[in-house]
Amino acid sequence: MGQWPALSEIAFKVQSGQLKAVDLVDKSLQAIADKQDYQAIISIIPDRARQRASQVDEKVKKAVQVGPLAGIPFIAKDNFLTFGGETTAASNILRGFKAPYQATAIEKLEEAGAICVAKANLDAFAHGSSTENSDWFVTKNPHDKTRVPGGSSGGSAAAVILGLAPFALGTDTGGSIRLPASFCGAVGLKPTYGLVSRSGVVAMASSTDVIGPLTKTVEDAALVLEVMSGQDQLDSTMIERDNNSYTDLDTKIKGKKIGVVKEYMSDGLEPGVRIQIESAIEKLKNAGAQVTEVSMPSLPLALAAYYIVSPAEVSSNLARYDGQRYGHSSKKAVDLDQSYELSREEGFGLEAKRRIMIGTHVLSSGYYDAYYKKAQTVRTMIINEFNQAFASYDFLVGPTAPMVAFKIGERTDDPLKMYLTDIITVAANMAGNPAISVPAGKSQGLPVGLQLIASQRADRALLGIAKGFEELA
Amino acid sequence: MSKLTRKAVLKLARLSRLKLSDEEVDRFAVELTHILKYVETLNSVNVEGLEPTYQVTGLKNVTREDEIKKYQAQPSDLLADAPAIKDGQYKVKRVIG
Numbered sequence: 001m002g003q004w005p006a007l008s009e010i011a012f013k014v015q016s017g018q019l020k021a022v023d024l025v026d027k028s029l030q031a032i033a034d035k036q037d038y039q040a041i042i043s044i045i046p047d048r049a050r051q052r053a054s055q056v057d058e059k060v061k062k063a064v065q066v067g068p069l070a071g072i073p074f075i076a077k078d079n080f081l082t083f084g085g086e087t088t089a090a091s092n093i094l095r096g097f098k099a100p101y102q103a104t105a106i107e108k109l110e111e112a113g114a115i116c117v118a119k120a121n122l123d124a125f126a127h128g129s130s131t132e133n134s135d136w137f138v139t140k141n142p143h144d145k146t147r148v149p150g151g152s153s154g155g156s157a158a159a160v161i162l163g164l165a166p167f168a169l170g171t172d173t174g175g176s177i178r179l180p181a182s183f184c185g186a187v188g189l190k191p192t193y194g195l196v197s198r199s200g201v202v203a204m205a206s207s208t209d210v211i212g213p214l215t216k217t218v219e220d221a222a223l224v225l226e227v228m229s230g231q232d233q234l235d236s237t238m239i240e241r242d243n244n245s246y247t248d249l250d251t252k253i254k255g256k257k258i259g260v261v262k263e264y265m266s267d268g269l270e271p272g273v274r275i276q277i278e279s280a281i282e283k284l285k286n287a288g289a290q291v292t293e294v295s296m297p298s299l300p301l302a303l304a305a306y307y308i309v310s311p312a313e314v315s316s317n318l319a320r321y322d323g324q325r326y327g328h329s330s331k332k333a334v335d336l337d338q339s340y341e342l343s344r345e346e347g348f349g350l351e352a353k354r355r356i357m358i359g360t361h362v363l364s365s366g367y368y369d370a371y372y373k374k375a376q377t378v379r380t381m382i383i384n385e386f387n388q389a390f391a392s393y394d395f396l397v398g399p400t401a402p403m404v405a406f407k408i409g410e411r412t413d414d415p416l417k418m419y420l421t422d423i424i425t426v427a428a429n430m431a432g433n434p435a436i437s438v439p440a441g442k443s444q445g446l447p448v449g450l451q452l453i454a455s456q457r458a459d460r461a462l463l464g465i466a467k468g469f470e471e472l473a
Numbered sequence: 474m475s476k477l478t479r480k481a482v483l484k485l486a487r488l489s490r491l492k493l494s495d496e497e498v499d500r501f502a503v504e505l506t507h508i509l510k511y512v513e514t515l516n517s518v519n520v521e522g523l524e525p526t527y528q529v530t531g532l533k534n535v536t537r538e539d540e541i542k543k544y545q546a547q548p549s550d551l552l553a554d555a556p557a558i559k560d561g562q563y564k565v566k567r568v569i570g
Contacts, residue, residue, distance in 0.1 A: 100550035194530050207527065233542075236535040237528075304512045315489065322490070324565050329556035336566045341492035348491070350500075357485045357501060358508055364488070374515050376525030381518075383526055415504055416511055432529030456530060 175425025182449025272443025
């Protein structure tokens with residue numbers, strides 16, 4: 001599949017004049033055209049990308065330092081607001097929407113010299129685990145076209161593995177970066193909640209939404225995080241970033257205390273996934289890690305809690321799509337109330353409607369305590385359990401998903417069955433901890449992902465151990 | 474406990490400002506009941522003595538100076554996405570029928 005050198009190498013070669021940014025953009029656009037049948041991409045932004053590439057090349061000619069991502073093309077999930085084309089979040093209700101400003105993450109990447117060339121497919125509004133909830137089309141898994149790439153950042157993960165660009169951006173609310181990374185064989189990083197500004201990203205569940213990279217290697221993920229992280233006045237939920245560079249990694253495995261989460265190694269695992277994960281854990285042991293099993297009995301509750309908290313926040317965040325200021329507006333309405341009801345009915349897909357109504361239900365008077373407050377209290381249990389575990393362990397480990405990429409259509413009949421795909425990834429979102437999925441072998445010819453979780457704000461340590469593992473594999 | 478009737482789905486749809494089709498009402502009555510049944514597994518969890526968590530990194534009352542800042546987007550950029558505008562303002566359908 002498509003090959004790109006390491007990000008640092010590309011940037012060095014652009015800065016030193018050995019590679020031209022315009023050629024890199026053209027190479028990326030050509031790869032997108034060549035691999036159209038995978039349907040990873042919703043739209044391309046060729047004019048703006050070529051223009052920005054020329055600016056990079058001009059700067060190089062004048063010996064101006066461009067930045068650590070000089071001339072590097074990338075692909076953003078289509079829920080990032082970007083200039084130069086449409087931003088749709090793969091939803092009909094945003095068809096034709098032109099962003100009046102850009103996401104902070106995009107601005108930071110551009111300042112560092114990176115160039116956004118295209119927008120990747122997703123489950124509409126990031127609601128899903130397979131891209132099958134996209135209002136446009138289903139993305140195909142790069143390893144088997146009859147299978148899903150995972151979701152919701154499925155287009156981004158597929159794009160990286162197909163070599164459409166050297167890196168891509170995703171968002172992770174319940175597993176939406178790590179799951180497609182696992183299914184496609186990419187590295188997918190979910191940083192600590194609040195480390196990367198959410199300004200200009202279409203909001204799903206604001207208390208768990210995070211932004212992160214999908215890459216081929218841990219080193220590339222670290223560099224993208226290094227550029228994207230840090231304060232932004234437009235997001236009041238941000239935390240302090242690490243004083244050291246996220247690319248300054250301690251990859252040593254010897255002596256690290258690693259807990260294998262018992263609940264994640266349950267009977268629900270596909271046998272082929274279990275074999276790969278057990279073998280990965282064995283490698284960590286052989287490299288000198290102190291590996292023991294840890295039981296975290298609250299973690300299996302995380303998904304049920306998430307499917308109360310997240311739809312509640314979705315119902316609130318999607319209230320802004322009312323057909324009046326932007327987005328789809330019904331032509332059939334005669335008064336304002338009808339305009340709201342018809343614009344939303346026509347513009348939202350089935351999954352958005354499901355989540356809006358579940359959220360409305362759990363927040364209704366008389367149900368609030370039983371659902372919402374209870375779920376947020378279970379969240380406290382999960383957080384306490386993580387804190388307790390990280391008092392004894394440096395990292396927690398297990399599979400990213402209980403299964404490899406499933407067949408297109410296999411899980412669409414039953415929304416709950418689709419939700420269960422995130423059973424392992426979702427706890428880190430509820431607790432705000434950083435987590436990463438790294439490739440760990442194959443089962444039935446399909447990639448398996450190993451998930452590593454660290455304590456809040458230990459993103460740099462997490463990237464270090466992930467790179468250490470990558471070097472063993 | 475929560476078996477959602479057609480009537481309950483219609484009420485939720487109204488609160489959510491969604492004009493569902495008949496087919497969707499039937500479909501959601503089944504699907505939402507199924508989902509609620511799953512999340513209600515939390516009913517049996519004992520959370521005595523624990524408080525709910527709404528913010529995971531412990532931030533409280535993040536404030537900034539109340540001053541006007543220049544922003545990327547101009548009002549005209551924002552109005553460019555509107556379905557209807559008049560005299561530089563959003564134009565909406567009549568409110569009273």
